[in-house]
Amino acid sequence: MQAGRPIPVNPARMLAELDELRTIGAVGKGVSRLAFSGADIAARIWLAGRMRAAGLEAVVDPWGNLFGLPPGEGPCLLIGSHSDTQPLGGWLDGIYGVACGLEIARAAREAGGPRIAVVSFQDEEGRFGGLTGSAVWAGAMEPEEADRLSDAEGITLAEARQRAQEIADIGEVSPAQFAAYLEPHIEQGPVLDRAGETLGVVEAIAGVRSLTLTFSGEANHAGTTPMHLRRDAVRGLYNFAAALDTAFAPLVTDRTVWTLGRIAVDPNAPSIVPGTASVSVQIRDPETARLDRLMAEAMGVAEHTALALELDLSVSQGFSADPVPMDPRMTEALAEAAGGIAPGRWRRMSSGALHDATHVSRVLPTAMLFVPSIGGISHNPDEDTKRADLEIGLLALTEAIPHLP
Numbered sequence: 001m002q003a004g005r006p007i008p009v010n011p012a013r014m015l016a017e018l019d020e021l022r023t024i025g026a027v028g029k030g031v032s033r034l035a036f037s038g039a040d041i042a043a044r045i046w047l048a049g050r051m052r053a054a055g056l057e058a059v060v061d062p063w064g065n066l067f068g069l070p071p072g073e074g075p076c077l078l079i080g081s082h083s084d085t086q087p088l089g090g091w092l093d094g095i096y097g098v099a100c101g102l103e104i105a106r107a108a109r110e111a112g113g114p115r116i117a118v119v120s121f122q123d124e125e126g127r128f129g130g131l132t133g134s135a136v137w138a139g140a141m142e143p144e145e146a147d148r149l150s151d152a153e154g155i156t157l158a159e160a161r162q163r164a165q166e167i168a169d170i171g172e173v174s175p176a177q178f179a180a181y182l183e184p185h186i187e188q189g190p191v192l193d194r195a196g197e198t199l200g201v202v203e204a205i206a207g208v209r210s211l212t213l214t215f216s217g218e219a220n221h222a223g224t225t226p227m228h229l230r231r232d233a234v235r236g237l238y239n240f241a242a243a244l245d246t247a248f249a250p251l252v253t254d255r256t257v258w259t260l261g262r263i264a265v266d267p268n269a270p271s272i273v274p275g276t277a278s279v280s281v282q283i284r285d286p287e288t289a290r291l292d293r294l295m296a297e298a299m300g301v302a303e304h305t306a307l308a309l310e311l312d313l314s315v316s317q318g319f320s321a322d323p324v325p326m327d328p329r330m331t332e333a334l335a336e337a338a339g340g341i342a343p344g345r346w347r348r349m350s351s352g353a354l355h356d357a358t359h360v361s362r363v364l365p366t367a368m369l370f371v372p373s374i375g376g377i378s379h380n381p382d383e384d385t386k387r388a389d390l391e392i393g394l395l396a397l398t399e400a401i402p403h404l405p
């Protein structure tokens, strides 16, 4: 094939495969392929067969990550995502990226090059931990630690992953065999759909900061305690919540999200002035500096609120993860392709959800491309994307590939 030309993919063939995969583990309109379940193994065996039929070598690593490797030497581009699902998920989450990778790798073989590999990482959806397949593969998690993870029934990953050998020949696949990683995925949010856009070029996977604040006052009789003598913890909570939005307004962008998701009040009774009130604060943003600034601001607002109402304040830190920037050269190649194929109907954005790309970016230049989710619905049997948008995503990838590192 002539260098620089897009790989001549067959979008109808990819859509037909997505339709067929949808039947493996089908539950109504949705799909249930929990990692290492019968349906997950069946889907991976099916994928391994399609890889071989495309002239790729199907190799599964001991963690259940399934690779389709092209013949020949030297690092090549790796495209994919995951084929496991939530206990009851939709038909596109993860598998869209794998189907794109399979079609592109196959079409590249038919066209005589370039060499492209495909992957379906295991346990992205977290039967055991979430992103465990890519975490171990990319060195973000120690194998011993992963093996100790267990599912809701107490089955360990060490036990479950024995089934990997049913999928294909077990082998070790090293990140050094690849030049870069490209993960196409459905957006799983409403941004593209609401804007009537077709493609999202991901610039970063958002980071997370979280903490729990507890305001403590004095529980007392709700009828006999005059307002000016109360130390009402819930008052601290709602004053904090209102002041937080005001304080954040000048600091956030349209990519920032924050959530007061869990509230607990004690004694939590209609006739008692609340003695303690705690609230979780979770902030997500693609930039570390802004995350830290917002956390400091939240702390300042909480301290100010507590002081004004004569409440005590205690703070416990929660889950934290830094933002993961995508590779700028790959992002530019995707942006160029998106602008060419969907002019005026694409955007640069960040991913609010974690993906396998989070871990793979530690070891390979990595980028992600989003297609819309109708109504922003995902992790739900109603999850869907227009077939035309699924095709445009595939075509945009092929336009970008000649310009990737």
Ligand SMILES: [Zn+2]
Residues within 6 Å of the ligand: 082, 093, 094, 124, 185
């Ligand atoms: Zn996914």
